[in-house]
Amino acid sequence: TQLLEQSPQFLSIQEGENLTVYCNSSSVFSSLQWYRQEPGEGPVLLVTVVTGGEVKKLKRLTFQFGDARKDSSLHITAAQPGDTGLYLCAGGETSGSRLTFGEGTQLTVNP
């Protein structure tokens, strides 16, 4: 079983601050997906990274996949209250069809 360690579990910051969320594993993943989930809703895909070393930007969000495809990070610049939610990383098995989810990071951005 492949495991993904996500940190921090909880993060409460002020509007305008920057933050980084990490997902780490000793296993290699074929891909890494990041989702955001708001209360009362299902997770929504933010990005998929597939190539080692890949960097993708989505407005104020920057996603990076480690060179060895074992880790990933999500960096948010100038956080806003609308960024509040549960952020989940999910790694695709190199063989098989399972997604392994990290434990999630509950982000609260205070105005």
Added chain:
Amino acid sequence: DTEVTQTPKHLVMGMTNKKSLKCEQHMGHRAMYWYKQKAKKPPELMFVYSYEKLSINESVPSRFSPECPNSSLLNLHLHALQPEDSALYLCASSLSPRPPNSPLHFGNGTRLTVT
């Protein structure tokens, strides 16, 4: 609006009841999933249907019974549940069952309470 529709949104049932959760998608996706999620925790995989056939059962108790009548519909039949089964039940679909090329599209879930 999510493209995966789940009904009902909320369900309260007793431990002797039989109920069903329903999920529908019209995106032509060929893989469909049931996940269980407790508060502030990640989703836990329960079942995967690939091309309408059950391909993964994550050792889920038999009081949960999945059904895939066609490529657009997924049901979860519930019987003799326990209070610890109370959770958000999420349905998801993907174009194919291979994660690298097929991100999951989640519904908004059914909030289940077992009394």
